[in-house]
Amino acid sequence: MYYPKQVLAGFCAGLLSRAGVGAQDAAQIADVLTEADARGVYSHGVVRVEGYMACVQSGGIRPNAVHTVVAEGPGFARIDAGQGLGIPVSLEATELAIRKAKQTGIALVTVFNSHHHGACGHYTLMCARQGLIGLAMSTGDIIMAATGSAESSIGNNPFSYAVPAGAYGEICYDVAMSTVAAGKIAMAADEGRSIPLGWLLDPDGNPTTDPGQQAKGGPLVPFGGYKGYGLSLMVETLAGMLSGGALLKDIHAWNKDPEHSGNVGHCFAVIDPALVSPGIDIAARAEHVIAELKASRRAPGVDRICFPGELEQEKLAISLARGIALPPASEHALARAAALVGLTFDAQALACGSENRRF
Amino acid sequence: MYYPKQVLAGFCAGLLSRAGVGAQDAAQIADVLTEADARGVYSHGVVRVEGYMACVQSGGIRPNAVHTVVAEGPGFARIDAGQGLGIPVSLEATELAIRKAKQTGIALVTVFNSHHHGACGHYTLMCARQGLIGLAMSTGDIIMAATGSAESSIGNNPFSYAVPAGAYGEICYDVAMSTVAAGKIAMAADEGRSIPLGWLLDPDGNPTTDPGQQAKGGPLVPFGGYKGYGLSLMVETLAGMLSGGALLKDIHAWNKDPEHSGNVGHCFAVIDPALVSPGIDIAARAEHVIAELKASRRAPGVDRICFPGELEQEKLAISLARGIALPPASEHALARAAALVGLTFDAQALACGSENRRF
Numbered sequence: 001m002y003y004p005k006q007v008l009a010g011f012c013a014g015l016l017s018r019a020g021v022g023a024q025d026a027a028q029i030a031d032v033l034t035e036a037d038a039r040g041v042y043s044h045g046v047v048r049v050e051g052y053m054a055c056v057q058s059g060g061i062r063p064n065a066v067h068t069v070v071a072e073g074p075g076f077a078r079i080d081a082g083q084g085l086g087i088p089v090s091l092e093a094t095e096l097a098i099r100k101a102k103q104t105g106i107a108l109v110t111v112f113n114s115h116h117h118g119a120c121g122h123y124t125l126m127c128a129r130q131g132l133i134g135l136a137m138s139t140g141d142i143i144m145a146a147t148g149s150a151e152s153s154i155g156n157n158p159f160s161y162a163v164p165a166g167a168y169g170e171i172c173y174d175v176a177m178s179t180v181a182a183g184k185i186a187m188a189a190d191e192g193r194s195i196p197l198g199w200l201l202d203p204d205g206n207p208t209t210d211p212g213q214q215a216k217g218g219p220l221v222p223f224g225g226y227k228g229y230g231l232s233l234m235v236e237t238l239a240g241m242l243s244g245g246a247l248l249k250d251i252h253a254w255n256k257d258p259e260h261s262g263n264v265g266h267c268f269a270v271i272d273p274a275l276v277s278p279g280i281d282i283a284a285r286a287e288h289v290i291a292e293l294k295a296s297r298r299a300p301g302v303d304r305i306c307f308p309g310e311l312e313q314e315k316l317a318i319s320l321a322r323g324i325a326l327p328p329a330s331e332h333a334l335a336r337a338a339a340l341v342g343l344t345f346d347a348q349a350l351a352c353g354s355e356n357r358r359f
Numbered sequence: 360m361y362y363p364k365q366v367l368a369g370f371c372a373g374l375l376s377r378a379g380v381g382a383q384d385a386a387q388i389a390d391v392l393t394e395a396d397a398r399g400v401y402s403h404g405v406v407r408v409e410g411y412m413a414c415v416q417s418g419g420i421r422p423n424a425v426h427t428v429v430a431e432g433p434g435f436a437r438i439d440a441g442q443g444l445g446i447p448v449s450l451e452a453t454e455l456a457i458r459k460a461k462q463t464g465i466a467l468v469t470v471f472n473s474h475h476h477g478a479c480g481h482y483t484l485m486c487a488r489q490g491l492i493g494l495a496m497s498t499g500d501i502i503m504a505a506t507g508s509a510e511s512s513i514g515n516n517p518f519s520y521a522v523p524a525g526a527y528g529e530i531c532y533d534v535a536m537s538t539v540a541a542g543k544i545a546m547a548a549d550e551g552r553s554i555p556l557g558w559l560l561d562p563d564g565n566p567t568t569d570p571g572q573q574a575k576g577g578p579l580v581p582f583g584g585y586k587g588y589g590l591s592l593m594v595e596t597l598a599g600m601l602s603g604g605a606l607l608k609d610i611h612a613w614n615k616d617p618e619h620s621g622n623v624g625h626c627f628a629v630i631d632p633a634l635v636s637p638g639i640d641i642a643a644r645a646e647h648v649i650a651e652l653k654a655s656r657r658a659p660g661v662d663r664i665c666f667p668g669e670l671e672q673e674k675l676a677i678s679l680a681r682g683i684a685l686p687p688a689s690e691h692a693l694a695r696a697a698a699l700v701g702l703t704f705d706a707q708a709l710a711c712g713s714e715n716r717r718f
Contacts, residue, residue, distance in 0.1 A: 071635065071636060071637055073463065073464050073634065073635070074433075074434075074463065075433075075434045075463050075464055075465050076463075076464040076465055076634070076635040078635060078636055104432065104433065104434050104435075104463070105432050105434055105435040105467065106434050106435055106465055106466070106467040106628075107465070108464065108465040108630065108635060110635070110636070133596065133597070133601070145655075145658070146652045146655060146664055147664070147665075148657055148658055148661040148663070148664040148665065149652070149655040149656065149657060149658060149661075149664055150655075150656045150657055150658040150659075150661075151655055151656045153651070153652055153655035153664075154652065161593050161596070163596050163600075171592065171596070173589040173590075173592070173593065175586050175589065179583070201658065204658075204659065205656070205657065205658030205659055205661075206658070206659060223582075223583035223584075223586050223587075224538070224582035224583035224586065224587060225582075226667070227534050227582050227583065227587075228582075228583060228586075229667075230532040230534065230667040231532075231590075233530065233532070233648070233666070233667065234520050234532060236648060237492065237520070237522050237530070237645070238492070238630075240644075240648075241522070241639075241641055241644040241645060241648065242492070242630070242632055242635065242636050242639070242641060243636070244636060244639050247644065247647060247648055247651075248648060248651050248652070249651065269465075271467065271597075271601070273601055275432065275435070276430065276432070276435040276437060276467060276469070276601065277430060277437055277469070277601050277602070277603060278430055280600075280601070280603050282600055282601060285599075285600040285606065286596070286600060288606060289592070289595060289599075289600065289606055289607060292512070292606075292607050292608065293505045293508070293512055293513065293607070296504075296505065296508040296509075296510055296512035297508065297509045297510045297564070298507055298508060298509055298564065299504070299507055299508060299509040299560065299563075299564030299565070300509075300563065300564055300565060302507040302508075302509075302564075304507070305505055305506070305507040305508055305512075306506075306507065307592070308585070308588075308589040308592065
């Protein structure tokens with residue numbers, strides 16, 4: 001099935017509206033999630049609509065929360081998201097940081113009392129598409145073992161940066177601090193495959209190749225050992241400590257504990273190269289760097305050397321031309337989401353197919 | 360041998376002065392390097408004096424270069440280091456960023472036309488000791504394979520952040536983007552040990568357990584695979600592209616190519632929590648986070664869970680009380696450095712011993 005992005009977004013916005021989300025917020029959320037799917041980042045796409053709706057319905061998320069700027073200067077702001085949805089406030093925070101950076105050269109906006117906000121890369125790409133360097137990060141509930149810990153003790157706190165890159169579009173790095181996502185381990189468990197050491201601990205804190213240990217409470221492992229742990233703590237610092245959001249185990253899992261406010265924190269930083277480095281063409285320099293990296297001698301079996309975000313950018317172009325190819329898990333989640341508000345997910349009606357529908 | 364920090368620093372400053380470095384710069388460099396040794400970060404300690412002197416003597420580093428602020432606003436600056444020494448200009452840039460952040464909440468200072476500046480963590484600790492959050496990074500010559508590359512194509516670009524942490528002192532994360540430092544692989548080669556997969560490629564781009572492949576041109580491997588590669592590219596962006604410094608293979612290796620200016624770039628960002636988050640006690644929140652991490656259930660064989668920089672902080676206290684215990688490689692390097700300017704490194708005369716000398 002291939003879904004035109006606008007059609008899929010319209011359907012998702014409708015679901016969110018029926019759950020009580022205001023029309024503008026619903027449209028924004030649907031746009032951000034379908035853009036993630038279009039980039040092939042299915043884990044942060046429409047598969048999340050169901051969870052957002054569940055939180056709204058159970059009171060953990062206030063669907064039409066007021067956002068309040070509680071501290072502000074020319075180059076910074078701190079925003080109370082009012083226990084509302086993460087995506088609308090993050091769009092607002094990013095736009096505010098962009099406006100400020102264009103005045104001051106560098107700007108920082110933090111957000112607290114928020115929730116899951118989709119892919120961090122969405123916000124940094126907004127910056128890069130305007131010729132700016134963007135950084136974005138978010139806290140999350142504890143699902144990863146700090147180095148030395150046997151249990152979940154810190155989030156796998158995602159981090160993104162993006163840079164305008166001229167003919168190459170944008171560099172967009174967007175990672176979580178665990179070696180792999182929890183979903184990837186769950187998939188291995190479903191398929192009866194073992195996993196490499198370094199992905200998961202068992203509930204006693206021993207490295208394991210058995211993906212089934214995750215369901216028994218085994219925590220994710222930071223990528224690169226203590227180096228990934230330390231980066232997760234950086235995100236906890238900037239998006240959690242500094243924002244005034246909840247910290248570590250006080251962050252509620254929006255998808256496990258939907259009736260409580262997550263009090264997630266975010267941090268957005270934007271740099272305007274035209275102001276801080278006048279005369280330097282950052283996009284041209286990024287092009288030069290990418291070209292040199294791509295021209296380096298390749299390891300055996302490697303077709304090409306990629307820059308961060310390159311594959312997602314290519315996927316986006318394909319998805320916009322052909323429609324978004326949703327994985328079955330996303331379709332199933334949409335069907336469950338529709339059922340929450342008494343609707344039906346009719347894939348045939350929404351999809352274009354590759355042959356029989358124009359879009 | 361244990362060396363009182365002041366005595367060791369005085370000796371190193373004397374060597375640098377004899378090589379043509381001005382007295383104030385020499386004292387600053389000696390202080391920064393001996394502080395790294397005192398923290399146990401020997402790779403960035405006085406072992407580097409020899410290389411700095413060689414660069415100064417061969418003309419690759421201009422010992423008394425003028426630093427020029429080429430762009431400036433309330434929250435940012437860009438500094439031309441004039442092909443001078445990396446440490447003095449980095450101290451100046453950090454102090455400037457601190458002054459600006461205390462006015463604007465967040466500040467960014469970049470530096471180009473610079474050289475190796477010791478441990479990035481030195482500059483972020485300066486911030487944290489004043490109650491500020493500091494970030495620092497630096498480009499370096501290509502010694503690591505971008506993911507998919509068979510050869511050195513990017514630096515292992517170091518990155519540090521530090522946060523005031525109340526009773527715990529400071530969180531100070533300071534890492535390079537390779538799985539391990541080149542020196543660790545060289546040591547394994549010297550001792551005839553094999554190394555784990557994931558540290559090094561052979562010159563054809565194949566993963567190898569033979570540390571001897573490094574001397575044949577094999578590149579380092581990013582930590583966490585593409586995640587570490589992408590972080591290295593972030594540093595290349597902020598400390599290289601944005602600063603106006605050289606990029607990738609145009610960066611000269613100060614220790615391999617001492618007669619050419621390295622044109623290394625640095626980037627320093629400072630946040631004043633008191634301004635951007637009034638009412639939030641960042642040090643108290645850091646204490647809370649550290650205490651919770653330390654209280655989490657430990658994996659088998661783990662005595663305690665550490666925060667980044669904890670072990671170095673403990674080592675610093677010991678070194679200041681007892682003297683700095685230099686490894687033989689550092690002593691040998693000091694002997695060679697002394698010989699460059701017709702002096703002798705007399706370890707006995709400088710050391711305090713643990714029994715027979717007060718300091």
